[in-house]
Amino acid sequence: MMEVKVINKRALVLVSDDSESRRLGSQELLQALRTEIDRCGLANEVDLNTIVDVGAKNLLPLVIIYPEAVVYGPVHPADAGRIVKEHLSQGRVIEEMIVPKHQLTGRIAWLAARSGALPAAQRIVLERAGRIDPESIEDYIIYDGYQALTKALTQMTPAQVIEELTISGLQGRGGAGFPTGKKWEIVASTSGSKKYVICNADESEPGTYKDRVILESDPHSIVEAMALAAYAIGADEGFIYIRGEYQLAQQRFQKAIEQAQALGLLGEHILGTDFSFHLHIHSGAGAYVCGEETALIESIEGKRGEPRSRPPYPTTHGLWGCPTLVNNVETLANVPPILRRSGEWYKKFGTPSSPGTKVYTIFGNVNLTGVFEVPMGITLREAISIYAKGMKNGAAFKLAQTGGSSGSLIPASLQDTPLDFAATRKAGVSLGSGALLIADENTCVVDLVKVLLNFFRFESCGKCTPCRIGTQRSYEILTRITQGQAELDALDELLKLADQMVRLSNCGLGQTAAVPIRDMLKHFRTEVEAHIQLGVCPTGVCPMRVEAPAAEEMQPLASA
Amino acid sequence: MITLKIDGKTVEVPENTTVLRAAEAAGITIPTLCDHPDLTPYGGCRLCVVEVKGYRLPMASCALPVSQDMEVITENPALAEARRGILELLLSDYYDQGYEDGLGGSNELLHWAEHYHIDLEQAMAKQPRYRVDSDPNPFVWVDMNKCILCTRCIRACADVQGRFVWSLAARGAHTQVVAGAGTTMLDARCESCGACVAYCPTGALNNKMSLHLGAADRKVTTTCTYCGVGCQLELNVKDDKVIRVTSNSDAAVNGMRLCVKGRYGYDFIHHPDRLTQPQVRKYLLDGTPRPPGRGEWVTVDWDTALDLTAAKLSACRDIYGSNSLGILCSAKCLNEENYLFNKFARQVIGTNNIDHCARL
Numbered sequence: 001m002m003e004v005k006v007i008n009k010r011a012l013v014l015v016s017d018d019s020e021s022r023r024l025g026s027q028e029l030l031q032a033l034r035t036e037i038d039r040c041g042l043a044n045e046v047d048l049n050t051i052v053d054v055g056a057k058n059l060l061p062l063v064i065i066y067p068e069a070v071v072y073g074p075v076h077p078a079d080a081g082r083i084v085k086e087h088l089s090q091g092r093v094i095e096e097m098i099v100p101k102h103q104l105t106g107r108i109a110w111l112a113a114r115s116g117a118l119p120a121a122q123r124i125v126l127e128r129a130g131r132i133d134p135e136s137i138e139d140y141i142i143y144d145g146y147q148a149l150t151k152a153l154t155q156m157t158p159a160q161v162i163e164e165l166t167i168s169g170l171q172g173r174g175g176a177g178f179p180t181g182k183k184w185e186i187v188a189s190t191s192g193s194k195k196y197v198i199c200n201a202d203e204s205e206p207g208t209y210k211d212r213v214i215l216e217s218d219p220h221s222i223v224e225a226m227a228l229a230a231y232a233i234g235a236d237e238g239f240i241y242i243r244g245e246y247q248l249a250q251q252r253f254q255k256a257i258e259q260a261q262a263l264g265l266l267g268e269h270i271l272g273t274d275f276s277f278h279l280h281i282h283s284g285a286g287a288y289v290c291g292e293e294t295a296l297i298e299s300i301e302g303k304r305g306e307p308r309s310r311p312p313y314p315t316t317h318g319l320w321g322c323p324t325l326v327n328n329v330e331t332l333a334n335v336p337p338i339l340r341r342s343g344e345w346y347k348k349f350g351t352p353s354s355p356g357t358k359v360y361t362i363f364g365n366v367n368l369t370g371v372f373e374v375p376m377g378i379t380l381r382e383a384i385s386i387y388a389k390g391m392k393n394g395a396a397f398k399l400a401q402t403g404g405s406s407g408s409l410i411p412a413s414l415q416d417t418p419l420d421f422a423a424t425r426k427a428g429v430s431l432g433s434g435a436l437l438i439a440d441e442n443t444c445v446v447d448l449v450k451v452l453l454n455f456f457r458f459e460s461c462g463k464c465t466p467c468r469i470g471t472q473r474s475y476e477i478l479t480r481i482t483q484g485q486a487e488l489d490a491l492d493e494l495l496k497l498a499d500q501m502v503r504l505s506n507c508g509l510g511q512t513a514a515v516p517i518r519d520m521l522k523h524f525r526t527e528v529e530a531h532i533q534l535g536v537c538p539t540g541v542c543p544m545r546v547e548a549p550a551a552e553e554m555q556p557l558a559s560a
Numbered sequence: 561m562i563t564l565k566i567d568g569k570t571v572e573v574p575e576n577t578t579v580l581r582a583a584e585a586a587g588i589t590i591p592t593l594c595d596h597p598d599l600t601p602y603g604g605c606r607l608c609v610v611e612v613k614g615y616r617l618p619m620a621s622c623a624l625p626v627s628q629d630m631e632v633i634t635e636n637p638a639l640a641e642a643r644r645g646i647l648e649l650l651l652s653d654y655y656d657q658g659y660e661d662g663l664g665g666s667n668e669l670l671h672w673a674e675h676y677h678i679d680l681e682q683a684m685a686k687q688p689r690y691r692v693d694s695d696p697n698p699f700v701w702v703d704m705n706k707c708i709l710c711t712r713c714i715r716a717c718a719d720v721q722g723r724f725v726w727s728l729a730a731r732g733a734h735t736q737v738v739a740g741a742g743t744t745m746l747d748a749r750c751e752s753c754g755a756c757v758a759y760c761p762t763g764a765l766n767n768k769m770s771l772h773l774g775a776a777d778r779k780v781t782t783t784c785t786y787c788g789v790g791c792q793l794e795l796n797v798k799d800d801k802v803i804r805v806t807s808n809s810d811a812a813v814n815g816m817r818l819c820v821k822g823r824y825g826y827d828f829i830h831h832p833d834r835l836t837q838p839q840v841r842k843y844l845l846d847g848t849p850r851p852p853g854r855g856e857w858v859t860v861d862w863d864t865a866l867d868l869t870a871a872k873l874s875a876c877r878d879i880y881g882s883n884s885l886g887i888l889c890s891a892k893c894l895n896e897e898n899y900l901f902n903k904f905a906r907q908v909i910g911t912n913n914i915d916h917c918a919r920l
């Protein structure tokens with residue numbers, strides 16, 4: 001009979017293992033922890049791994065335990081039993097062994113700022129997901145729904161609403177991390193008799209489906225948030241641009257709009273005040289680029305989805321030339337909880353530079369794929385071990401791509417970077433929409449990047465030269481590499497194309513399409529060169545010969 | 561008014577001017593392809609990028625509005641390298657089958673490529689992607705292998721002519737300019753005005769009738785004889801033959817606009833059947849009865865022809881009455897001439913039977 005292995009990883013233990021730690025007994029400590037974990041039968045529940053270059057020399061060897069993000073040190077091998085028994089088995093943090101936060105320096109200094117509570121208690125965006133009937137406004141209201149709107153309309157001025165958001169430090173969750181309060185303030189302060197609120201629910205980044213989960217499980221939270229946004233900036237009309245494939249989300253959102261209208265929470269004179277707000281659904285039609293806010297606006301206007309030249313920005317010249325606020329679904333979902341409680345409350349979660357929680361989508365070569373919400377600032381290693389329950393088939397981690405197709409490739413050496421906006425920016429990677437593609441050692445990086453560029457050459461809108469032709473030429477070069485047909489100067493050509501795409505493209509699509517190419521050559525150059533110089537794909541994925549070319553239709557439509 | 565600095569020069573321009581137009585006002589040329597002063601800014605080709613203080617990346621000057629105290633650099637080694645890169649990318653999708661296109665061996669794309677010392681032979685596409693001459697329109701030649709997707713044709717058709725024939729289809733590397741929803745130009749309501757040809761910077765759209773006739777040796781500016789609007793046009797002349805008609809932005813009345821007759825209806829000029837002198841039927845001169853088939857034509861001078869016509873018209877009026885005659889005048893006449901026709905009908909002939917070919 002086949003043995004079914006139950007994998008239920010719930011904790012990640014990292015032991016510092018650089019030369020200094022080894023001198024002080026980290027190997028013995030590791031061995032002792034391993035023995036204790038096995039002895040307590042926790043091998044399926046606890047991941048044990050090493051971390052190097054942690055700084056804090058007087059604390060070595062140290063042990064970091066996630067998800068609580070507790071740091072113990074210095075830890076003697078004799079303490080292993082206690083750590084496993086008390087902390088890992090019984091769930092009690094050993095207070096007297098904890099390193100005081102002010103002593104954390106260097107690479108792990110950020111842990112001092114992290115809130116350590118368990119993730120289950122920290123759902124903000126997905127607070128009601130799975131707990132209420134998404135098609136029932138009564139359920140939503142019972143669980144504090146429309147309280148924030150009532151409070152704002154009856155007790156707060158628009159300026160106070162924006163002020164509260166600014167205090168909270170909420171940043172846009174669509175990828176760029178722009179401060180939400182600031183964006184609202186810009187639109188609010190732009191003069192104009194007509195303004196619009198748009199919710200970007202196009203969510204076309206491959207592998208990302210957090211917005212879908214929010215819309216399908218709690219549509220009223222977005223209705224409420226959009227009404228709040230409209231009140232704050234002085235708009236009376238809003239659009240939600242929902243990806244065409246999200247039929248269920250569209251149906252539920254439509255129902256939510258109708259229910260809210262029936263109760264006077266949408267429409268004219270909401271809650272008997274002077275504030276009126278009308279909300280419409282616009283369905284996307286399958287173009288990746290329409291997730292870009294100006295292409296999305298063009299699309300709502302009934303035009304071809306091509307990004308506009310900026311400046312001017314949508315905050316001043318948006319939908320039909322009017323000042324327009326465009327926010328991502330997840331960003332908006334954070335708004336009602338902040339206003340219901342307070343900005344200060346929100347700041348307690350996450351890291352000081354990126355407060356709040358983040359909904360990540362994890363997929364790829366891991367045991368458990370899906371959506372999870374945790375405070376900002378978990379590390380990639382933690383996400384894989386605890387939330388994705390480890391790598392599939394025990395294979396070694398090779399790289400991750402954050403933020404969908406346009407995100408950075410993160411090599412193993414950057415696994416311990418906290419996934420918040422500031423830290424990722426500092427490490428030269430992007431957090432993006434929070435999609436985490438995890439690839440194991442059997443993945444060929446050239447093949448992966450080729451697949452990504454294939455996606456971009458189809459999804460570029462075709463407006464600007466560097467993106468339209470640059471993605472195509474890059475794809476052709478990558479294909480040649482996987483066929484063993486490229487010379488070493490192809491890499492210079494790739495870098496030149498990447499540089500042109502980054503510097504000269506009209507919008508983020510072309511600019512970020514080059515990111516995987518650059519990261520590949522930065523972190524995995526040896527592997528790419530092996531394809532060219534040795535004629536071998538180290539992982540055996542690439543064919544390394546010319547296969548029958550796929551027939552490509554390029555005939556003009558007019559010649560029929 | 562907004563004051564800004566372009567290449568160190570202080571320039572003052574009205575609000576909402578683009579950086580490109582401001583540079584032009586200061587006498588500075590920025591290379592462009594998708595831009596045309598008549599058309600809505602697009603910002604697609606990226607050839608016109610400039611460096612602007614405060615912006616991290618180069619900006620497309622054709623689509624960037626000026627702002628107070630802006631500081632712009634229009635050319636430096638980095639920008640030249642960027643433009644070379646853009647031109648190389650465009651050329652890598654530009655295939656020339658080698659036929660005579662009548663444009664004198666150059667066009668806007670090739671001009672800038674030569675300006676930046678690009679090896680055309682090496683940079684150009686080696687394989688066609690589309691069928692050459694892919695549209696049956698009798699006047700407009702379509703060769704999408706030369707299309708750089710600047711969309712000037714699309715904007716010319718929409719902004720200038722208001723016909724909306726051209727549009728973009730598909731996405732990414734497969735993006736292409738199509739008529740209607742991928743049909744022929746005529747099926748997409750094309751009036752064959754040739755505005756798209758006039759604005760095309762590469763010869764992807766060209767004049768079918770002039771294609772193999774080579775380059776003109778002179779241009780003669782004249783006024784169209786088809787109607788009273790008085791559009792200015794340029795007769796492109798080679799060996800004393802009109803081989804092509806082009807329009808020009810400076811024309812006071814019409815700018816780049818022409819209609820199908822003005823741009824393509826010039827075949828009468830050298831036609832063997834064209835009348836250049838008055839002719840009358842021989843039997844009328846002889847005063848003999850009308851023979852079967854009305855007999856042969858005789859070339860005469862104007863006085864003879866006009867006297868004969870006047871005598872016949874008077875006779876009709878006198879014998880059968882004024883209303884036996886009707887006058888049909890022409891859009892090819894000026895307003896003044898049409899006014900005189902009106903006077904002639906009502907006062908000389910004495911009838912209200914007067915009409916005009918352009919009355920719809």
